[in-house]
Amino acid sequence: MQNNTANTENTCGGSLISNTWVLTAAHCTFGAETVTVGLGSILKSSSLIEHTVTKKNIVYHKNFNNKTLFNDISLIRIPRVKFNKYIQPVKLPKLKSHPDTYTGHDSIATGWGLTLNASNMYPDVLQYTHFKIMSRKTCVAFWGKQITKSNLCVSTKWGNSICNGDSGGPLVEYYSMVQIGC
Known part of the structure; x- marks a missing residue:
């Protein structure tokens, strides 16, 4: 995933959690004008699918603090993807796990x-x-x-x-x- 702000480009990871949502760290998307998400490859340079979305498609944890990095989590809404042998959502823990x-x-x-x-x-x-x-x-x-x-x-x-x-x-x-x- 690449975060594009006015003057910089940062690379971070993320996890596909559904066919329209990617989970990542909030500090990875903070201040981004656009975010490019690549899916379906272990090679960063050759994703099977790439989606670039604007900041309106980024949702931050309501208590995210950019200075302390508490609640450092965000979601990125991408256009719907079809799952295949290379693109699958990650399994998430049960709600009550700690x-x-x-x-x-x-x-x-x-x-x-x-x-x-x-x-x-x-x-x-x-x-x-x-x-x-x-x-x-x-x-x-x-x-x-x-x-x-x-x-x-x-x-x-x-x-x-x-x-x-x-x-x-x-x-x-x-x-x-x-x-x-x-």
Whole structure:
């Protein structure tokens, strides 16, 4: 997904949650005049379908705070897409699930973000890495009071992490492939 403001272009991830809605991080769409959503490929440069929509098609969480990034979630309405073997909606968690529901579970994050902190090269091929979901208590002990009850924290393996360009992409529980974060 590309966010186009007056002077910049940002790349973020997103998840198709229905045939007309994409879920992403609000900071990825904040201030955008247009957003281009690509679907159906693991190559950023060759989406099967692309839709560019204007800011009137972006819905922010009603309590989103751009300074603290609390409630950092938005939806993008796109023209109706037909599902096929390459374009499918992600599974979403049950309404009553809570971040602590997934403590200790394995997960996978995907994105087109930087692969090295010191680099400015973004990959064209979708990347992924594995994480273990941490308990909220452990996360608060490490990060402090900035962690709220709606945050989900992960521990990394072998120095793998997400980076610039991965924001808004899905974090899915490994076995069920249910999206539990973005």
